[in-house]
């Protein structure tokens with residue numbers, strides 16, 4: 001999973017809705033906790049990505 | 063193709079009809095007509111203060127996103143809106159790259175971590191306001207809660223005397239809804255109110271230059287961006303914007319939400335029965351109601367949107383409410399689902415100017431809905447009352463609720 005820090009504008013939707021996968025930095029921008037998302041969190045990761053108004057989060061399946 | 067709107071009647075500065083109370087009450091069908099008429103709809107002659115007086119309304123989600131994400135073409139510079147300012151408001155009217163330096167300073171102050179520290183104080187304030195009316199059988203929600211709450215939270219935060227709240231509210235109303243018959247008189251009212259806001263801020267700033275306190279104005283005076291201090295003028299230009307951005311918007315959102323819930327008992331009950339729904343309901347009502355209906359940009363060059371040409375130096379009204387209800391972008395765009403889980407609405411704007419106060423606003427909205435419904439779960443709008451919403455910033459000055 002990737003979070004594009006250039007696109008992120010700190011709406012905070014990702015880390016509020018999926019706190020197991022994303023966290024906030026001091027400015028309120030999103031960060032991914034781990035690039036490879038554990039299976040139990042995959043749905044959360046997608047929820048965060050689907051709710052990002054800046055389309056900054058990409059979930060890549062392998 | 064750009065379409066010319068040929069309907070007559072009063073228009074707001076962003077070109078959307080403001081004479082029709084029904085449109086202000088239920089703007090969604092109007093947004094739909096806008097989207098269906100084309101990606102860019104030109105409304106002639108609505109901004110008399112400009113050489114090119116037309117507004118270009120952009121209503122489809124994809125185009126709205128394009129405008130918000132391309133500040134180099136769609137600029138937020140000084141002349142995009144007239145709200146009594148004599149210098150560009152910071153950071154609203156600053157374009158990149160300078161914009162980023164101010165946001166670097168301001169973002170941490172408004173980040174969720176900092177805002178969380180204000181929640182207890184906010185809850186106590188809300189609880190007092192709700193308690194004050196709970197034993198009555200009704201109130202005007204606007205006057206009882208939506209107006210006093212954000213002003214108090216905000217004045218405390220900024221370090222302005224809360225005892226002067228009424229005066230500050232009157233000043234920002236003088237700017238946002240000047241009540242005078244002619245455009246010239248309205249414009250001079252706005253300038254007068256603006257001058258008085260500058261004077262009040264200067265007064266407080268002078269005090270803080272002498273003695274710092276625990277407040278934002280003091281923080282700003284000591285803050286550094288790229289090793290440089292803010293000038294007193296910059297501090298004032300930031301605070302001036304806060305005045306206009308932080309008070310009315312939360313008030314309008316609270317009005318819209320409580321009106322919605324009062325008129326839709328099933329949604330109200332669901333939320334009163336299960337407060338864990340409140341955060342999702344807040345997002346969905348922000349989407350559907352979009353209390354701040356539009357933002358404004360000016361083109362820096364000849365450009366186009368979805369094939370529609372727009373010349374340089376033209377005003378573009380970015381219709382957030384329309385983007386938020388665009389069936390091209392949303393599943394079930396026209397139905398309100400307070401449990402909606404995928405909701406990337408643009409009620410706080412988007413791109414670099416994403417609302418700085420969004421985390422503060424979300425906290426205030428959630429806390430009000432929580433406290434109100436735990437104390438007054440059953441309420442309604444009295445029989446036969448039609449609510450009137452103000453245009454652009456959708457407040458309901460008279461919002462009677464009974465229980």
Ligand code: HEM
Pocket residue numbers: 138152153154155165303304307308309311312315353354357358382408409410411412414415416417418419420422423424
């Ligand atoms: C529900 C309440 C609110 C709504 C709907 C709202 C909406 C918006 C919108 C749509 C913008 C984007 C403007 C643009 O792109 O031109 C914005 C910007 C801004 N808002 Fe809010 N706002 C709210 C509350 C607040 C609060 C409480 C503050 C407190 C300080 C605030 C401060 C700001 C500032 C400073 C900007 C300019 C950001 C920039 O240009 O970088 N807002 N707001």
Ligand code: SF4
Pocket residue numbers: 003007008009010011012013014015028029030051052053054055056057
């Ligand atoms: S939701 Fe998107 S814009 Fe918001 S913090 Fe997360 S990544 Fe950034």
